[in-house]
Amino acid sequence: MEVKTDVLVIGAGPAGSIAAREASKNGVKTLIIDKKSEIGTPKRCAEGILKSTLDELEIKPDKRWITKEITGIEIVAPNNKKLILDQNNFELPDTGYILERKVFDKHLVMDAIRYGSKVMVKTKANQIERIDDGFLVYANNLGKEIKIFTKIIIAADGPESKIGRKAGLKSNTMLDNMASCIQYEMVNVEMDESEHVKIHIGTICPGGYIWIFPKGDDIANVGLGVLKSHTDKTAKYHLDSFVQTNRYVSNAQCIEMNVGGDPIGGLLDDRYADNIMIIGDAAGFVDPLTGDGIRTAMLSGKYAGIVASKSIKMKDYSRNILKEYYDLTEEKIGKSFNKFNKIKEFLLTLDDQSLNNIIEEILKTDFNRINLTTLFKIIIKSSPKSIFKLGKLF
Structure with a gap:
């Protein structure tokens, strides 16, 4: 069987579903494939999300996938x-919610479908081959070999991502x-x-x-x-x-x-090329400080979907056009990740006694009067040697 599409999203997690939603919303023929037989399983997430994230991604809260308000x-x-x-x-x-990801992920895919996306479950991309105006993807669908012709691949295949590497990108995360x-x-x-x-x-x-x-x-x-x-x-x-x-x-x-x-090492530099963009965990869209990835994964999907639709309408799928995805994610996400990485490295140097002292000093302070300067003073008072490590953050 042969399938033709403008945009192929590989992976139906939140990043992939938002990417498909945005591409379909702009009238682009979009197909999502996922190797699992049930979207949303197994969950790989603590399932917390901020309310502002839902607003930011235009997702209406639904009691079917909210288990607890935080x-x-x-x-x-x-x-x-x-x-x-x-x-x-x-x-x-x-404030936020605790989700039921098994329901939430399906909800996002359904939204993409309502905008026109097609979905194929139990479909694994095995090999990809560059052709004149895109990629030929060899996949297995329910035990049968199929070919998918696409102008653009959006790879949302998770932290063990292989699609980027198969396309020639240096997209592996260091251990x-x-x-x-x-x-x-x-x-x-x-x-x-x-x-x-x-x-x-x-x-x-x-x-x-x-x-x-x-x-x-x-x-x-x-x-x-x-x-x-x-x-x-x-x-x-x-x-x-x-x-x-x-x-x-x-x-x-x-x-x-x-x-x-x-x-948790930050964004991969090599996350786009001719005819391909890598999003979500596959490209390192995980906050280095907290390990939270759902918000930034979905944002990466949003930007990729928007840029993909522009590319299709311009009939130009080159890296020169897709660079807009890189620029958007660098500006909106990458800069903050660089700061969070430095803070993470500092926190990893603190021993248990220093952490105890810091918490105890904060408990003595009026929380609403704590700012960055106050926090630095508390840290230095609790752990004087930290002044040398803090200096490296700036």
């Missing part, structure tokens, strides 16, 4: 002192920049406040942090990400150790386990 965050120091930020003591710039992540969805979790997310910091999770994201009164995602450069133990070892000793989850049971890599 009103605050608790940062837990190594000594278990809590820094609680919620509307009671701090003017939060935004040192790949966090090893594991998450349990657990039931019978005890919570003081079921509308707060909890973040545990320190050597309890080397090179990362532990999260507890509530999905119900006694249901939560409990997970972590570690850097192999900071531990010789597995991510599962560290999570199991936490679960066994933390009073909120020690009696809880796991009903789903998800594992995977999280690219």
Whole structure:
């Protein structure tokens, strides 16, 4: 079987679906393929999202995929002192939701379909070949070999992305920049406040942090990400150790386990070429500081879809035209990622005692009067040697 399309989106995660939506919205013939038989599974995400992200991406909230509204965050120091930020003591710039990604991802694909996109599940792209005006993609669809002719590929095939490399781009993530992540969805979790997310910091999770994201009164995602450069133990070892000793989850049971890599090294420079753009996790659109990737992945998809539609209408699919995608993502995302990377590297130098001191000093301060200067003073007071490390950030 042969299929022809203007834009082929490989991967039906949030980035790919938003890219397809934007291309279809502008009247471009768009096809999404995904190797899985069910879109949205397995989930590889803590499932948190800010309300402003939905506004930014023009996604209307729907109770079908919102499991919990979040009103605050608790940062837990190594000594278990809590820094609680919620509307009671701090003017939060935004609040958020915990999603059910298995439903949310389908919702985004459905939106793309409503704008005209076509979708093929259980379809894996095996090989790609350059042709005169685009690519010929050899794929397997439900056990049958098919050929897909496309002018533009938008690669949204996740952190293990192969499509970019098959097209000749240097799009692999260095192992040192790949966090090893594991998450349990657990039931019978005890919570003081079921509308707060909890973040545990320190050597309890080397090179990362532990999260507890509530999905119900006694249901939560409990997970972590570690850097192999900071531990010789597995991510599962560290999570199991936490679960066994933390009073909120020690009696809880796991009903789903998800594992995977999280690219936290920043954006790949080589993320576009003639007839191709790489988006989402495949191109490193993951916040280096928090490990959150859903917002920036969807934004990368939005920009790629818009640029693809312009390219098709101009009948010019060269890198000169697609460079607009690179420029947009560099300006809107890349610059902030560069700063976050430096902050991440600084935070990784702090030991548990320094983190305890910083949290305790912040707790003595009026939260609403904390600004960047105040925070620097707190850090230096709590850990005087940090002044040399902070200097490298600027």
